[in-house]
Amino acid sequence: MSTAFFADTAIRTCIADWQRDLGAVRRLSPRTLEAYGRDLGQFLAFLSAHAGGEVTLATLRELRAADIRAFLAARRNREVGSRSLARALSALRSFFAFLERDGVLATEAFNVVRTPRQARSLPKALTVLEARQTIATTDELEDVPWIAARDMAVISLLYGAGLRISEALAITRADLEAQSLRVTGKGGKTRVVPLLAQVRQTIATYLGLCPFHPAPDEPIFRGKKGGPLSPRLIQLRLEQLRSALGLPPTATPHALRHSFATHLLGRGGDLRMIQELLGHASLSTTQIYTAVDTDRLLEAYRAAHPRA
Structure with missing residues (x-):
């Protein structure tokens, strides 16, 4: 204090x-x-x-x-x-x-005493094309192969698994499984999220090129000198990508996580499933985060409730 x-x-x-x-x-x-x-x-x-x-x-x-x-x-x-x-x-x-x-x-x-009202300020989701371009262009902005592979793996995790940047950078080898990933989120809560084949491949490529070999319980993503990777470096990489691709200032690491949830929801993903994938403690948080409107919630309620 x-x-x-x-x-x-x-x-x-x-x-x-x-x-x-x-x-x-x-x-x-x-x-x-x-x-x-x-x-x-x-x-x-x-x-x-x-x-x-x-x-x-x-x-x-x-x-x-x-x-x-x-x-x-x-x-x-x-x-x-x-x-x-x-x-x-x-x-x-x-x-x-x-x-x-x-x-x-x-x-x-x-x-x-009432809690001050807060205006809803959600990060704007990228389009599917913009998200794909962001990942695909990452390795074009870096001359060192293992660093390019590292940044692509991190950004792939943000969009492909919906991770917070702190969660992605905390991943260890012990967290990696064949088809899934164990993630430690806010409050030390652990969840398991599936890993798409493309995301698994970016991680494997990075691990094959990385000159450092952290212990199984240490974060796999490392900086140039071998220490844990700073979130600021990924933020800077996103700034470069925004400039290269003409993306808006709202295209941040957290916006990739928001895009993950928004794109899943837009393609019929179940709200409760998205809640679990994001690691939200309550469904109301997921509703706000993914900008779900009341009509959609009522539709889901009427479809699921036995007395509806």
Whole structure:
């Protein structure tokens, strides 16, 4: 928690216990843990300035909905977006829920504070032709054969298996199976996704050319010096491909994952199957991600429900 704030020892102990719980029990990613800690630190710094002194458990017991709204308003005045405000509110609710479970204190203040509305901002899907051209052109932008094969394999995984870039770059030899791939997603959750023959071939080509030989439990995709491949290098490769193919700025690594889901759905793919392939915890997330309209959901409901 990098944000400076004035709080007593009891609160700092509670924060440490809460963060251990988030990491060990809820298994949040390190980046989420960092963001939650930063959000809570900013809130406590605001309370310290707002109350004019050190924040104590007594301060938190007296918390009012107006205090929370004032904090959100102060953040918005600094041009913090709705998505970040919603995450901050989620972090605060998590911390205060933890305090209540531990019997430290309870507050009703959060019950009347609404989560800031967020505009839907989905990455635009590439067309099937654009996605194929993106993969096919990858090796034309790199003179080193094994690096060209590496980038093609990664980009093939983003579109051919619907992986997040972090998931693709974390793949090990132990994760590779004959017809499928074991993927570790958000929160350490594991899923198995099928591997198309073309995608398997790009990985095999890369492994045959790669001059480095990481251990079975180490990521297979390596940088020029043999270390784990940075996501930034794949992002830069996509920037080159956008320029070479005249693609829009929305053609990012994540847009390839979105294209995977959108193209499956457009060709009659089952929404629940796409949810499993993407590694989404809830169907509602998949609905938003693939821009499914309500009519399609109702159609699926009427077709599947025995009383429909």
